[in-house]
Amino acid sequence: LTALALSLSIVGTATADDKVKIGFSNRTLNGAFFNGLTEYMKIHSKDAGYKLITTDARADLNKQLADVEDMLSQGIDYLVFNPQDPIAGIKIAEMAARANVPSIALDSDIALTAPVITRIQANNAANNLMVGEYAVEQFGKEPINLVLISGNQGNLVGEARRNNFMVGVLNTQIRQYNQSNLNVITQVWGNWDQQGGLKAMEDALVAHGDKINAVYSEMDDMALGAIRALKATGKLQNIKVYAHDGYKFGLDSIKKGELQATASNNPNSLTKLTIDTIKEHKAGKRDFPDYIYIKPLLITKDNVESVYDPESLY
Structure with a gap:
């Protein structure tokens, strides 16, 4: 077996040729959110009676393209992909189109010119506008001196999150004070995981020290890393941290008063919506919007107990 073949995981019990076969190309499994996408894709595909092939691109654009090419050669009926970057996303969508395989972009964004059924995401605009509004509720007229912790350069979802927060x-x-008072001290890069968020926050603290009073992270896991760095330096009590995703351990952090707010990007909801969309397409529907969003949800100390699910995989 080749290394590529060994990286494929197939779930589902039926082997009939007419059973719907879905390929899911995930950009990485390095991080709880991405693992959650793959695991919930398995659960919802099995519930629908579909066969699923999953791959892990390991944050490598070329590997993701090779993964998709291999899945297309196996005769999949639908392709779902979380692209490593916008360029990879267009290439993947075009590869699928040439093979006459309908595709869906999941979580990460791609250009409107890409030939996909739709893009399924959290509503990054609505969610992060609410997180930004909540930050002002906490700071009032006081200046917000902000560190941005971003995932990776060129990521459209990360860009949408931080821009809408600001x-x-x-x-x-x-609206409330007839003036703006937001100062972005620096932008650092956390590579979408907790260790990256830790290192990014450490770097920001070394460079800017006591200027910082707020942190916005494009993902809860990176925010948890930032919180570790802030606790280690005794600065967490003076710096408020905001994020996005609704990660179970992020919700724990809200309960503790460490993370102030996040918003829902639930992989369970995202993947169920993906499978439901495939069902509709298979049944003949074709008029899908460019984007389909799960319901926006701001999560703070006021509602975290009602949102928290101890059985969640994410």
């Missing part, structure tokens, strides 16, 4: 802050400040 718009939420600025709009709320202007």
Whole structure:
């Protein structure tokens, strides 16, 4: 067996040729959210009676392209992919189109020119506007001196999250106080995992020290790393941390008063919506919007207990 073949995981019990076969190309499994996407894809595909092939691109654009090419050669009926970057996303969608395989972009964004059924995501704009508004509720007229912890350069979802957080802050400040008072101290890169968030926050603290009073992270896991760095330096009590994703351990952090707010990017909801969309497409529906979103949800100390699910895989 080749190394590529060994990286494929197939779930489902039926072997009939007419059983719907889905290929899921995940950009990485390095991080709880991405693992959650793969595991919930397995659960919802099995519940639907579909056969699923999954791959892990290991954050490598070329490997993801090779993974998709291999799945297409296996005769999949649908392709679901979380692209490593926008360029990879377009290439993957075009590969699937040439093979006459309908495709769905899941979680990470790609250009509107890409030939996909739709893009399934959290509503990054609505979610992060609410997180920004909540930050102003906490800071009032006081200046917000912000560190941005981003995932990786060129990621459209990360860009949408941080931009809408800042718009939420600025709009709320202007609406309530007739002035803006947001200062971005620095942007650092956390590579979408907790260790990366830890290192990024450490770097920001070394460079900017006591100037910082707020952190926005594009993902809860990176925020948890930042919180570790802030606790280690005794600065957490003076710095408020905000994020996005609704990770179970992020919700634990909200309960403890360490993370102030996050918003839902639930892989269970995302993958169920993906399988439901495939069902609709298979039944003949074709008029899908460019984006289909799960329901926006701001999570703070006020509602975290009602949202928290101890049995969640994410």
